[in-house]
Amino acid sequence: MDEPIRDLSISGSGTAPGGDYHDVKINGSGKVQGNIQCQRLEINGSGKVVGNSQMAELIVKGSGVIMGNVKARTFTINGSSTIEHDVTLEDLQVNGTVRIKGNIHGESIKSYGILDVGGEIESEELIAEGRVSVDGLCSADRIELEVNHSFSKIREIGCSTLEVRRRPFTGFLSFLFNGIRKTGLTVDSIEGDEIYLEDTIARIVKGNRVVIGDGCVIEKVFYKKDYKQAENAKVKSAVKE
Incomplete structure (x- = not known):
C-alpha cells in the first residue's frame, strides 16, 4: 500500500530536500533544495526554493525567492517575491511587489x-x-492600466482592448500634485482593436478605434475606423488606413 504524501514545514533557517509533498510551509529563512511538487506552498518569511516549483496554490507573505520555473493554478503575493525564470499559471494577484525575470503565461493577472x-x-x-x-511584449485580450501614483514602462503592447487611465487626485492630494503629475505609461508601440489612452507616451499606436486622451504624447497614430484626440494631447500625425 502506498504511503500518503507528507506535508513539509520549515521554521527558522532549516533546509529540506525537494520532492513530492502535500502542503509546504516555510517560516523564516528556510530553504528547499531541489525541485518541488505540492498542492500548496506558503512562504511567510525570506524562504527560498532552489529549483523548479509546481503546485496548485502558491502564497508569498514575506520575501520569497524561487530560483527556477513556477507552474501554479493560483499565485498570490502579499509581500515581495522574485522568480528567477518563467511563470505559468491561471491566476496571479500581486498585492505587493514581484520581480519575474522570465516570461509569464497565464489567464488572469491582477x-x-x-x-x-x-x-x-x-x-x-x-x-x-x-x-x-515589461521588458518584452505584453500580449492580452484585455488590458486595463491605472497609472495614478506610478510610472510604468512596457516595450510593446498587443491586445484586443486597451484602457490606460488616470485616477484623479482628490482633496489635499489634488492641491499637492496638480500641475506636477509625473505618472503615466511609456511604450514603444501599441497595436489593438479598441484603444483608449491617457498619460501615455508612445512612438506608434495602431488600432481600429483609437482615443488619445489627456496627457498623451504620441508620435504616430494609425486607425481604421474612428479617431478622437483630446485638446491637450500631442500627436505628430494621425493617418486613416
Whole structure:
C-alpha cells in the first residue's frame, strides 16, 4: 500500500530536500533544495526554493525567492517575491511587489502593487493599479492600466482592448500634485482593436478605434475606423488606413 504524501514545514533557517509533498510551509529563512511538487506552498518569511516549483496554490507573505520555473493554478503575493525564470499559471494577484525575470503565461493577472517582468507577458487579461514594467511584449485580450501614483514602462503592447487611465487626485492630494503629475505609461508601440489612452507616451499606436486622451504624447497614430484626440494631447500625425 502506498504511503500518503507528507506535508513539509520549515521554521527558522532549516533546509529540506525537494520532492513530492502535500502542503509546504516555510517560516523564516528556510530553504528547499531541489525541485518541488505540492498542492500548496506558503512562504511567510525570506524562504527560498532552489529549483523548479509546481503546485496548485502558491502564497508569498514575506520575501520569497524561487530560483527556477513556477507552474501554479493560483499565485498570490502579499509581500515581495522574485522568480528567477518563467511563470505559468491561471491566476496571479500581486498585492505587493514581484520581480519575474522570465516570461509569464497565464489567464488572469491582477496587480495592485509593482509588477516587474524581464521577459514577456501572455495572458487573457491584465488589470493593474500600480507600476508595471515589461521588458518584452505584453500580449492580452484585455488590458486595463491605472497609472495614478506610478510610472510604468512596457516595450510593446498587443491586445484586443486597451484602457490606460488616470485616477484623479482628490482633496489635499489634488492641491499637492496638480500641475506636477509625473505618472503615466511609456511604450514603444501599441497595436489593438479598441484603444483608449491617457498619460501615455508612445512612438506608434495602431488600432481600429483609437482615443488619445489627456496627457498623451504620441508620435504616430494609425486607425481604421474612428479617431478622437483630446485638446491637450500631442500627436505628430494621425493617418486613416
